[in-house]
Amino acid sequence: MKKLNIGLVGCGFMGRAHSNAHRKVGNFFDLEYQPVLKAICDFNEERAKSFAARWGYESVETDWKKLIARDDIDLIEICLPNNAHAEVAIAAAKAGKMIICEKPLARDGKEAEGMVKAVEKAKVPNFVSFNYRRVPAVTLAKRLIEEGRLGRIFHYRAKFLQDWTISKDVPQGGDALWRLDVKAAGSGVTGDLLAHCIDTALWLNGSIEKVNAMTETFVKERVHQLTGKVQKVGIDDACAVLARFANGSLATFESTRYARGHKALNTFEINGEHASIAWDLHDLHRLAYFDHRDEGKLRGWRSIHVTDHGGDHPYMDKWWVPGLQIGFEHSFVHQLADFLQGLADGKPASPTFREALETQYVCDAILRSAKLGKWEKVKRV
Numbered sequence: 001m002k003k004l005n006i007g008l009v010g011c012g013f014m015g016r017a018h019s020n021a022h023r024k025v026g027n028f029f030d031l032e033y034q035p036v037l038k039a040i041c042d043f044n045e046e047r048a049k050s051f052a053a054r055w056g057y058e059s060v061e062t063d064w065k066k067l068i069a070r071d072d073i074d075l076i077e078i079c080l081p082n083n084a085h086a087e088v089a090i091a092a093a094k095a096g097k098m099i100i101c102e103k104p105l106a107r108d109g110k111e112a113e114g115m116v117k118a119v120e121k122a123k124v125p126n127f128v129s130f131n132y133r134r135v136p137a138v139t140l141a142k143r144l145i146e147e148g149r150l151g152r153i154f155h156y157r158a159k160f161l162q163d164w165t166i167s168k169d170v171p172q173g174g175d176a177l178w179r180l181d182v183k184a185a186g187s188g189v190t191g192d193l194l195a196h197c198i199d200t201a202l203w204l205n206g207s208i209e210k211v212n213a214m215t216e217t218f219v220k221e222r223v224h225q226l227t228g229k230v231q232k233v234g235i236d237d238a239c240a241v242l243a244r245f246a247n248g249s250l251a252t253f254e255s256t257r258y259a260r261g262h263k264a265l266n267t268f269e270i271n272g273e274h275a276s277i278a279w280d281l282h283d284l285h286r287l288a289y290f291d292h293r294d295e296g297k298l299r300g301w302r303s304i305h306v307t308d309h310g311g312d313h314p315y316m317d318k319w320w321v322p323g324l325q326i327g328f329e330h331s332f333v334h335q336l337a338d339f340l341q342g343l344a345d346g347k348p349a350s351p352t353f354r355e356a357l358e359t360q361y362v363c364d365a366i367l368r369s370a371k372l373g374k375w376e377k378v379k380r381v
C-alpha cells in the first residue's frame with residue numbers, strides 16, 4: 001500500500017467530515033493509497049490540539065503556510081471558510097501538493113479561475129468536495145439517466161432550504177458565523193447551499209445556458225462578531241431561480257435560510273418523457289422513481305431503498321448487508337475512495353477544480369441576474 005500523507009486545514013464541521021472519511025476509507029474500500037493523518041492545522045491552537053488528539057493526527061500546525069512548506073505532506077485538504085480557499089490552494093499547488101478543497105471552490109468565478117490555473121500549471125491532482133454526488137441514491141439517479149430510462153428531459157426542480165438565520169439577533173462574521181459575512185463567504189445561500197444543487201444538476205442534466213433570478217436579504221443589518229458593531233448584511237438570504245439547460249429542459253432552483261421548519265431540505269425532481277425521479281436529503285437512501293411504461297395496474301411511484309448489493313446500488317456492497325442504510329458522512333468516504341482510486345488509475349475523480357468552475361459561473365450568473373433584473377447567460381468553462 002502506498003502511504004498518502006494528509007495535511008488538513010480547518011478543524012470545524014468539514015474538518016470532522018473529512019477526517020472521518022480518512023479514518024474509514026481503508027477499512028471499507030480496497031485501495032492502493034492509504035491516507036495517513038500527518039498534520040492538522042487551525043489558527044485556533046487549542047481547537048487544533050484537541051482535534052489532533054481526538055482524530056489521531058500526528059502533528060499540529062497553526063499556520064497553513066508552514067503546513068504547505070513541509071516535505072512530509074502529500075495532500076492539502078482545505079476545510080476553511082470560502083475566503084481562504086484560493087490563497088491556500090494556489091500556494092499548495094505551487095508547492096506541488098495534491099489538493100482536496102471544500103465547496104464552493106471560491107467566492108466567485110474570477111477567484112476560482114486563479115485556482116484552476118494554478119492546479120493545471122502545477123499538474124497536481126485536485127478535487128472539489130461536492131459530496132452529494134456520492135450519496136448512493138443520487139449516484140443511482142445518474143446511472144438511470146445515463147441508461148436513457150427517463151428519455152428526453154423536460155424539467156429539473158431543486159431546492160435547499162434551512163431556517164437558522166430568521167432571528168435578527170443572529171450575528172454575522174467570525175467563528176462559525178462567517179457564512180453571514182459576505183467578505184468571508186462571497187455570497188449567501190447561493191454559494192453556500194444552492195451551489196450543491198447546481199453541482200448535482202450539472203452532473204445529472206448537463207450545462208445550464210441562462211438564468212433569471214431574484215434574491216432577498218430579509219435582515220438588512222446584524223452585529224458583526226469581530227467588530228461588535230451593527231453592520232450592513234451583504235449576503236443573499238434567499239434566492240429563487242429560473243434556468244434553461246443546454247438540453248432544452250426548464251429548471252427552477254430555490255434556496256433560503258428562512259423556511260421555518262426546514263433544517264437541510266436538499267431535494268431534486270427530474271421529469272422526463274418516460275419517467276421521473278426524485279430525491280430528498282432527509283430520506284437520503286431512497287430514490288423515488290415513476291415509469292410511465294409500467295403495466296397500467298401497477299403503475300405508480302416506487303420508493304427504491306438504495307441499499308442492495310450485487311453491483312446494482314452504487315457503493316452499497318462496501319458497507320453492511322442489503323437493507324441496512326448508511327448516511328451523510330458516507331458520501332465523504334465515497335468521494336475520498338473515488339479520489340484515491342483516481343490517483344491509482346490516473347483518471348481524476350470528478351469534480352476537479354475546472355469542473356467545479358462551472359458551478360461557480362452559474363452562481364455568478366444568478367447573482368448578476370438578481371442584481372440587474374434580467375436573464376443572464378452563464379459563462380462557459
Ligand SMILES: NC(=O)c1ccc[n+]([C@@H]2O[C@H](COP(=O)([O-])OP(=O)(O)OC[C@H]3O[C@@H](n4cnc5c(N)ncnc54)[C@H](O)[C@@H]3O)[C@@H](O)[C@H]2O)c1
Pocket residue numbers: 009010011012013014015041042043044047062064078079080081082084102103104129130131175176177192
Ligand atoms: N460539503 C458540504 O456538505 C459542506 C458542509 C459544510 C461546509 N462546507 C464548506 O466547508 C468549508 C468549511 O466550512 P465549515 O462548516 O467546516 O466551517 P467551520 O467554521 O465549522 O470551520 C472552519 C475552521 O477553520 C478555521 N480557520 C478559519 N480560518 C483559518 C485560517 N486562515 N487558518 C487556519 N484555520 C482557519 C476555524 O478556526 C475553524 O475551526 C466552507 O468552504 C464550507 O462552504 C461544505
